[in-house]
Amino acid sequence: GTVIHTNLGRALLPDRVTDKLQRILTQPSTLEFDLTTGRRGERDSIVEQQICELTGAEAATVVNNNAAAVMLVLNSLAAGKEVPISRGELVEIGGSFRIPEVMASSGCKLVEVGATNRTHLKDYQQALSPATGCLMKVHTSNYEIRGFTAEVPQAELATLAHNNDLPMVVDLGSGTVVNLEQWQLPHEPTVQEAIADGADLITFSGDKLLGGPQAGLIAGKKVLIDQLRKNPLKRALRVDKITLALLHEVLQIYLTSDDLPADLPSLGILTRSADAMEAQARRLQPAISKRLGDDWGCTVVPCQGQIGSGALPLESLPGWGIAVKSLPSSGQGKRLNQLAGLLRALPVPVIGRISDGALILDVRCLTDEAGFLHQLDQLAL
């Protein structure tokens, strides 16, 4: 039920994207070769134009992931300088990505402003000094502060930055280039909105809501992107030709598709209709029940999925699934986590989640129904 799960490889790529891989892997490509001049070219140019066309940015570049994008931006713009940031945005994303640590690794001095729940424009104003390198806003993707709260809108922060001749950076995290509300999904901030608000550089992930390969995309002002390209870190953080080829194909889908959910698997899964999921759960219920045997009860239940990867964590995606419970007739009761372990040990692992005394198999992400049942045939209960 978690569509873009960091532990399960994040976004799924469309088949048509992987078809292109064969040629890239086995033949030379113009990765860093400019056919017009016959000289060395820029590695990112095949995707830069696409990112600019999609987002309205002047320039763009790509690195290994969004964590790398944030590091490269901070190191290029503010190494040895101060970066004021709201105490409400000092987030940990998971793994060891924490804004204070990333700042330190990038050679910047973090200046905390405001309070955890409330930060005002005057807090940033007071934090400005001749040593300030840039202003930054981090999209607190994986948690939310509710109640007595205040944050400075990115447009106001951008104005403050520009009035002080400073660049304004936004780490969007998930970041999308389309308005998800058109598919009745919750709103997730877009790159276009950040640009319209005056952000000078925006960083976002390639394999979260964008639905592409692992990458960190940086879009924004040309002078700043040029500055990033000159940083030796850029070379260390650069992406390989396979990533670039995959990203190129995915961005091409955004530029040409008139039915994105049909062409991008992660968006297709996010926008699945409740009716289709309920029908699938009802179809699977007797088949699962038969394979698990008499000790287990299987019922069709509504359940709550998630976008995942920290995007909109409080917004659940209503879906359908099968709840598996141990029946009283099975003696002392078979243990649910034992069943979950057996399912995970299948040649193609089946991963459910235990909630309220049941193992929930959310069907949202289940595309290969026959393959799934074939796996269950191999269960040694």
Ligand SMILES: *Cc1c(COP(=O)(O)O)cnc(C)c1O
């Ligand atoms: C996910 C996320 C990151 C890290 O991105 P990766 O692509 O996983 O490296 C950084 N900042 C924010 C706000 C995020 O949500």
